[in-house]
Amino acid sequence: MAAINLTKMDKEIIQKIIDHGGKGITKCIQCNACASVCPVAKAGFPLYGRLLFRKIQTGHFEEIIEDSSSWACQACNRCTEICPRDAKPFEIVFAFRRIQANELAISTSAFTPLMNLHATGHAVYSEASKELRQKVGLPAVPVTSIANEKAQEEIRTLLDNSPMGELGIF
Amino acid sequence: MEFVPNIIGFACQWCTYAGADLAGNLRCKYPPTVKLIKVPCSGRVKPEYVMEALAGGADGVLVGGCHFGDCHYKDGNHKTKNRMDMLKKMLGDLGFDPRRFRREWISGAEGKKFAEVITDFTAELIELGPNPLKGGVK
Amino acid sequence: MEKCGIYLGCNIPFRAPDIEHSFYKVFPALGMEIVDMEGATCCPAWGTAPSFDIDTWLAVSGRNITIAEDKNVDIMTGCNSCFGVMSEAKHLIDHDPARKKTVDKNLALIDRKYKGDSEIYHVSHVLYKNIGIEKIRENVKYTLKQLKIAVQPGCHILWPSEVMAVKEKNSFFPTILKELCEVLGAEVPHYSKLNACCGMGAMRSTDQVRSIGLVKEKLVNMKEEIAPDMIVTTCSSCYLQFDGAQKILKEKGEIDFEIPVFYYTQLLALCMGFDPKNVAAISETPRDAIIQKIQSEARLLN
């Protein structure tokens, strides 16, 4: 692989990460503590936390924007609990995710829960649940937004008026 | 012209004044609004000085002392707290915006904090606008 | 009677309603009135709004919290993910005035106001802190003596401990669920991968193979180190993963054992004598045998 000319990298990504809630990005000193306990790293995803942070710090962007590793983050926050720099690695991963999401660099499987959320207030929903519920002696629908027109309108108002409403997903 | 607040700071020589020097050593950046009057201890600051400065048109006044337990003179800062807390309350009772006066504990090791306090105070004063007594009769 | 708002989330009412039913059975019997949170939506799940825009996340979570606030109750969640999402949201709203401002503005669109006076608890917290081990002991009919449990507390109830209303003494070696199981008479030995991730959640939808890989590691570790009779969790996501993945792993020939999986209140309900048809009727990994064993006459306490 050819050497990376660091002086020619796009450092704007750092500010973007900060703007999306990853203000710890400048604090990371690559100590690797987060990676040592990270499920994403342990499961073998290529762009696990601390490597992602280094890529961001060195101004990589095009190379990583399509990588789906960040979407494997479980938000378990074990990294946040132990980071010696209090960089909140989870927040950085999610900030990167938000950049990806807003460029729609996401897998198609991510869309269904979003559309569900907009339509019913629930990210996970299936009609089959009605039968299951009745089987265990519960009413076919719970008292959540699924049975509540007003609640569904409220969630739609919130989503439609948010920056997410601009993405054309709903 | 852009409004640059004039802040007079009374600074204990052991803590806040040293903290301001440390901010310099660390090359912290903050707006050029504060001018410190060095005092041996924040307990030397008469409430009257604060009122005089505000009456004279200073946009903000800061009294900086040591954290509790750190006073070079054992408990001068406790006196400061008593006096300055009452003063802040009295400013409000007088109908003068008490946000123009701050009492802060900034140690000699807190250069960064000094810069942050001044940055924050300056921003608040910009929001409040100039002291209405500026240019008032003396 | 004390009361608490029950926040169901998505997985419990739509994929594991027997867990939901176990709440309705167990809590009133232990003196905790359950208050419905009508119109509650998704928390919102990590993969939805939180992955797009922080303020939208906070608005949706904030809206759910206002439902409890309007009823003057705290919130009890059954799913760890919901607990994590809403605890973090509440922490952000309560500690960041700028975020709070935006939340207020967004909630004003739907005529709601976030007050900040409802706490977020997890089902296991309410059982452990509000109801208490002793009260549970008094209400159990069947003992789990000589049965071995592998507990799975799940990640989102542990970290970041900063944002949580109830904290473990050591979040890396949690004991709340262990104690809740021990009071039922079971043996709950430590296994080394206790606080490892099960692989559910976002990872499962991103890469099923890797996700199942993590749960396999964990299952094998349990089997090797303690050979449990069942796995007990207080996270509905972990529950679905452990329950569902075993079938897949077995079909692929990657494991040669099966360990029944319970959500804690299901197991508690069984020990309290409730009908498994209501409280433990849906699972991929068979658990009829263990249920029968639990509710056998030999295990009846006087």
Added chain:
Amino acid sequence: MAKVGVYVCHCGSNIGGVVDVEAVCKHAETLPDVVVSRQNLFMCSDPGQEIIRQDIIGGVVDKVVVAACTPRTHEPIFRKVLEGEGLNKYLFEMANIRDQDSWVHANDKEGATAKAKQIVASAVAKARNLLPLEDKYVDVTKAALVIGGGVAGIFSALDLANMGNKVYLIEKEPSIGGVMAQLDKTFPTNDCSACILTPVMVDAGTHPNIELLTYSEIDAVEGYIGNFDVKIRRKQAYVDWEKCTGCGACADACPVRTPNEFNAGLDNRGAAFIHFPQAVPKKAVIDMPNCINCGGRTIGSEQKISKKTGKPILAPCERACPAGAIDRSKVADPNGEIIDVKVGAIIVATGYKVMDKDKFKNLAPDSPNVLTALQLERLISATGPTGGQFLRPSDMKKPHTVSFLSCIGSRDERHHTYCSRVCCMYMIKQAKLLKEKYPDLEIYMHFMDVRTPGKDFDEYYTGAIDMGINIIRGRVGGIDMLPGDKLRVMGFDADLASNIEIDADLVVMATAIELQDDIKPFAQKLSLTLDGSGFFKELHPKLKPVETPVEGIFLAGCCQGPKDIPDTVAQAKGAAAAAAVPLAQGRVKVNPTISEIDREKCSGCGICEPLCPYGAISMIATDAAHPRARIEMTQCKGCGVCTTACPSTAIMLHGYTENQIMAQIFALTA
């Protein structure tokens, strides 16, 4: 009318590169009473000082304002210039336009220049109102107090004593020696710690000029440089040290088992115990909170008489003591004895402690096989709990795999952000000692990075690699507890770019160096301040490394910041040399910027009296009905709390008078 000269410094480009010095000079000329305003590249340089000198000699100026850096460092330099030309040195004021202006506003040259003008105006306003002050002198007590009997305190005490000064060396434990006495070997030479320390401890214990006060603590410190009055609380040992021979019979007889601090809690000691085998002084102590009062007899109660023999029944410790040094019927004061000493200088050498492992929840602190590095020192020491055999605590078996974790609590925002400085080296030392002795031992060392700045240090480190010790770059995030008391260390190898796991028998953590939990109240007793990291703050980080803000009190060793033994000894000797200066001079200056009462103005209300932190104010009756306040010059430290409170404006704080401060306020609001 004052004739004020204003001298503006460029400080090279430090000020000149930001502030328009020319404009500041011009502005100064417009200020009242300013007769001359000049500039120089470096005002503190000889030519710079010469400019001021010439103006004083020529009678051009009689008050001097230098606009430069901070008075905290440079005021004394310029005051000397005034003094040299016969002008009262207190007729000088500094305008701090570097530290508090050009350095912090480099991005706003215009703003910095405007601010500099105001700062100069404020200084000039004060200068116009300055009054000459006279230095006064008091005699010095030719004795020193060294607080802390670790290696720093011992060396400070010895140096001062060898110069002919009386030294009180106080130590809170029963023996001197400190943490160094607990160490097995020392890097990078692997000398045996006890072998090099013990002779020095004996020197200190037998020196004719050193009075050793162990098992003692500071109760109160009053006074000032040259004349400190110190109250020392000698804790009750419940053993008559005059008689005790240090034989240890009482310790053997005592049935109590309580964690042994000297062995870092790895084994137990009795309530009657001797600190450690090479203790100086080697005397027994009964640790009363842990004493179980055998036979139900508390200290000071009458002996029970045996019905059988008619003789008194003695407690095991009493019975064991061949010297008759233990008499439990003797009433003793649990508060101990207060000893008053007068000293001219004080050296603080109170050392440090290492953090407990309990704070590091992700690293399985409940496992007995997770040790702090200090515990490992004891575990491998010949005088340790296993007699120097390397056995893991859970089952007393020899470990096969050991993991070392660095930076535990150091370089960590949740604990301490600083580097503890010695951990990399002592861990490498420990690893090497183990590997030398047990070549088949597998050793893994997890570092964020390895820090070896010091003479022969890096060679020492690379030597460890040659020996087959595995160095891994990457911080450990967690430890799982495995069956069979093993520990799964979850790490990351930055060079492999991969998660790694190590199944270890023993984990050693280099927990951070920090000061003792009760250091704050102690610091307050001495009016010392702690820095942001929680260590004692020196007067200047580079130029006054052993001095403190309190004149006459000096620092040595780790209480000032983490350091290794050579640096500690060097600093201890430095502190001794600095403390010897006032003792040798025989007299010290009393700061004239103190408060004084105008008795004509005083109304005798007495408000000031209870305010003075030093009890310097007393009410003296001129006639019975009209008492007036008086300030004792040597006791006043010039805080001005009384000045602020005085409703009769009868108290003037020299150097910070009402007129001077008001003039500054007016100048800054003009």
Added chain:
Amino acid sequence: MADKIKVGFLLLGGCAGCEMSVVDLSEKLVDALEHIEIVFWAPTVADVKYNDLESMEDKTIDVAFIDGMVRLDEHIHMAKVMRKKAKTLIAFGVCAALGGTAGLGSLHTKEDLFQKAFKNTPTTDNPDGIYPQPSCLVDGKYDLTLPAYEDKVRTLNQIVDVDYYIGGCPPHHSHVGAAIGALVSGQLPAKGSWITNGKAVCDVCTRNPAKQGGNLARTMVDKVLRTVDGTPDADTCLLQQGYICFGPITQGDCGGSCLNVNIPCRGCGGPIPGNEDYGAQALSTIGSILKDDTVTAQLMEKYPNLAKFFYRYALPSGTLPKRM
């Protein structure tokens, strides 16, 4: 007698209590009249009108005493007239000197004060809210005027130059006697000074702990009490007992009158010479002697308006308030 000192008294906004102190001199006043001649005393005593004063020649009054604060345009006018007519002008009593209790009115708007005085008091029946107007045309032809109300209270020296000050509300008659004695004998301090013994109330107070010494020496104040909270011990320093007393901060020309009847000093004597700002110094002194911040909090709770507490008699003279 040709060389009798010509004296005038003028009351501005006040209660004439200060003038009562003059009357309270009784025989001493009669004695003094051998040396002084009262040429003007309005509006309280003599049947003279303002234009009588206006028509006097300048500097015909040797010593003018002005009591009361400045609140109306009429006060301003008359103070200026008196200044012209008098060689020496004395701010007589704490209202003229520092603004007095009525000076606290500056903390309220004119509108609020009018509402309170002319509409909202329980004994007032004014449903239409009719307020005094400075001018008013009656029957289309009578143009009637009333003095106009200024926005805030001012001290006499904020209007005219003042030569001497006398504190007190009212000044103790013995102090007035001493002041007149000094006038007659010509032993006056430098212009601009207070006529005072210059010492605090504590100096004359028998309870001053500093006079007791030993165990009774002054200690920090560990609680705050108001007089409604209990009856103070009659021999112990009030401040020490927690009854916040301004004795240390206040000129003691009164002889400690209030303390003698077990009432804490509230500062009518004015600040001890050298202090410019009574309230600021009171806050500083009291704040210094309170033991800790819980006691401070207690004080702030018991005295909800610190401006009115510390500046009871001196608000219009305060450094900051006077410029607001």
